[in-house]
Amino acid sequence: MVFLWFLLLNTLCSISIRNGEMIDSLPGQPSDVNFIQYSGYIVTDKLHGRALFYYFAEAQSENRFSKPLTLWLGGGHECSIATMGMFYEHGPFRPTKDGKLVKNQFSWNLESNMLYVETPVGVEFSYSNTTTDYYNVWSDTLTAHQNMEFLRKWFIEYPEYRNLDFYIAGDSYGGHLAPQLAALILEYNRKPEHIRPIKLKGIVLGNPFLEKMSLSNVEHLWYHGIISTELYRLQKRVCNATRMVIEFLSGEMSEYCSDIDVMISEEIGVDMDQDHNENLLFQSCESSSISSSQQHHLATETAKADPCLRDWVYDYVSRPEVQKALHANTTGLPNHWNSIFHGNRKTIMHNLAIDILPTLSALLKSDIPVLIYSGDQDLRIPVTHTRELANVLARRLKLTTLEMNGPWYDGNQIGGWSQTFGKLGGCKKVGNLTFATVRGGAHFVPSSSPSQALTLFKAFLKRSPPPRTKSDH
Known part of the structure; x- marks a missing residue:
């Protein structure tokens, strides 16, 4: 008991x-x-x-x-x-x-x-x-x-x-x-x-x-037309993907690789590079243009993403x-x-x-x-x-x-x-x-x-x- x-x-x-x-x-x-x-x-x-x-x-x-x-x-x-x-x-x-x-x-x-x-x-x-x-x-x-x-x-x-x-x-x-x-x-x-x-x-x-090579996306960027063929070829010639990743992980980027990195960022564009590099198709959030009813529809009735979520x-x-x-x-x-x-x-x-x-x-x-x-x-x-x-x-x-x-x-x-x-x-x-x-x-x-x-x-x-x-x- x-x-x-x-x-x-x-x-x-x-x-x-x-x-x-x-x-x-x-x-x-x-x-x-x-x-x-x-x-x-x-x-x-x-x-x-x-x-x-x-x-x-x-x-x-x-x-x-x-x-x-x-x-x-x-x-x-x-x-x-x-x-x-x-x-x-x-x-x-x-x-x-x-x-x-x-x-x-x-x-x-x-x-x-x-x-x-x-x-x-x-x-x-x-x-x-x-x-x-x-x-x-x-x-x-x-x-x-x-x-x-x-x-x-x-x-x-x-x-x-x-x-x-x-x-x-x-x-x-x-x-x-x-x-x-x-x-x-x-x-x-x-x-x-x-x-x-x-x-x-x-x-x-x-x-x-x-x-570590998951960090390299240059070929993917070129394939999608985001960076130029000239830059893609230059990167492969002077700082290929393996070298760029190794130098990044070491914390000591050479002048060649650092320049290539800057050029890639410039061609991607500041908005895509900083805000939406996780999604090529994602749209910028324009919150004033989305009504509450539209957002409710996005959240509950469709399979689409809400850009402002x-x-x-x-x-x-x-x-x-x-x-x-x-x-x-x-x-x-x-x-x-x-x-x-x-x-x-x-x-x-x-x-x-x-x-x-x-x-x-x-x-x-x-x-x-x-x-x-x-x-x-x-x-x-x-x-x-x-x-x-x-x-x-x-x-x-x-x-x-x-x-x-x-x-x-x-x-x-x-x-x-x-x-x-x-x-x-x-x-x-x-x-x-x-x-x-x-x-x-x-x-x-x-x-x-x-x-x-x-x-x-x-x-x-x-x-x-x-x-x-x-x-x-």
């Missing part, structure tokens, strides 16, 4: 703590919301006072436990990883010009319980009480271990999700973060003292930064009442700020130079499926290079082409082209690696092409290649 009372007391305490992290309602949120949201902090290192901010949206389903759990690890960006994933890419809501929220009909929590985390500490809401954490130490290795500690403790806080199928997804620099965390999870699962392994079922990488996200997340509702910004930082990679230049350059292909190879050898998708209008990480890396992985692992390159469909429209590699096990085909392009997709595909992104995500969760027929077939 005493033991049962102890269990009941602990359960009640757990419930009270959980309710403290539940989001009652976000400012401007629609009234007809059929899922529960949580947010708050997980302390990953008590000694240094490190805490990572998270946002968790339960699946929009009658039985949320019938859906998997997906952890989102976005890349470095001008705004935080969690809030950009939540409001700019595939979260359940999108801010509008008037400061309200509308439902995102292409939200990934239609298919999965979605957990967003800001990592490493120092990225907007996540924080540390150790000053040097903001400047010196955030190597990929330390970030991966902090993410693993976050996940381990998050499962203690939310034990009912511990046995769900688990996926890791991310874009941009998430191409480093997601595979490195996945490798630690497999290591964790192999230890005999961990009797409840984390059920890692796959990783999803969008426009991922995988190795990032501005609305900045404005919304910077509001004190929004931060309060999110249980965020407990350190009282100024309302408006931009986040960047933290750490000294040497650490940052070391991180960028890491080759993630061996890590992905090890994951694929452990039968962890990988989906790599790439927007074909991304000027930051060219689709041509990402496709080549996918083929390199397939060759290294001697994977067979299970599905030849061909168009995949988002509804009745071609969403892009895809190819699936894997192994033949008797009469069974096991697709381990899928590479998919997204037609018209930008660097952040769920923002520019939300319907296509959801279609790819949904197919991957079902262990299926992207659909090869129209939806009415």
Whole structure:
């Protein structure tokens, strides 16, 4: 009887703590919301006072436990990883010009319980009480271990999700973060003292930064007619792509490469180079020309991107009442700020130079499926290079082409082209690696092409290649 009372007391305490992290309602949120949201902090290192901010949206389903759990690890960006994933890419809501929220009909929590985390500490809401954490130490290795500690403790806080199928997804620099965390999870699962392994079922990488040559986009710029043939040939002659990347990572650009870099920026143009180099097709935000009704249409009824969405996200997340509702910004930082990679230049350059292909190879050898998708209008990480890396992985692992390159469909429209590699096990085909392009997709595909992104995500969760027929077939 005493033991049962102890269990009941602990359960009640757990419930009270959980309710403290539940989001009652976000400012401007629609009234007809059929899922529960949580947010708050997980302390990953008590000694240094490190805490990572998270946002968790339960699946929009009658039985949320019938859906998997997906952890989102976005890349470095001008705004935080969690809030950009939540409001700019595939979260359940999108801010509008008037400061309200509308439902995102292409939200990934239609298919999965979605957990967003800001990592490493120092990225907007996540924080540390150790000053040097903001400047010196955030190597990929330390970030991966902090993410693993976050996940381990998050499962203690939310034990009912511990046995769900688990996926890791991310874009941009998430191409480093997601595979490195996945490798630690497999290591964790192999230890005999961990009797409840984390059920890692796959990783999803969008426009991922995988190795140093992903930094080179000159050929892609020339192909799209953005830089001249004369400059393209000059670059290949006096400072080829490999040399330019190596010099950039060393922090010592030669006069030749520095001049070429300046000339490329001048031909791209200041607006495209500074503001929209993530999307060749993106239009500048002219907020005065977009009415509230037009924006509501963009956010809820079409698969098109809103050119002003990032501005609305900045404005919304910077509001004190929004931060309060999110249980965020407990350190009282100024309302408006931009986040960047933290750490000294040497650490940052070391991180960028890491080759993630061996890590992905090890994951694929452990039968962890990988989906790599790439927007074909991304000027930051060219689709041509990402496709080549996918083929390199397939060759290294001697994977067979299970599905030849061909168009995949988002509804009745071609969403892009895809190819699936894997192994033949008797009469069974096991697709381990899928590479998919997204037609018209930008660097952040769920923002520019939300319907296509959801279609790819949904197919991957079902262990299926992207659909090869129209939806009415």
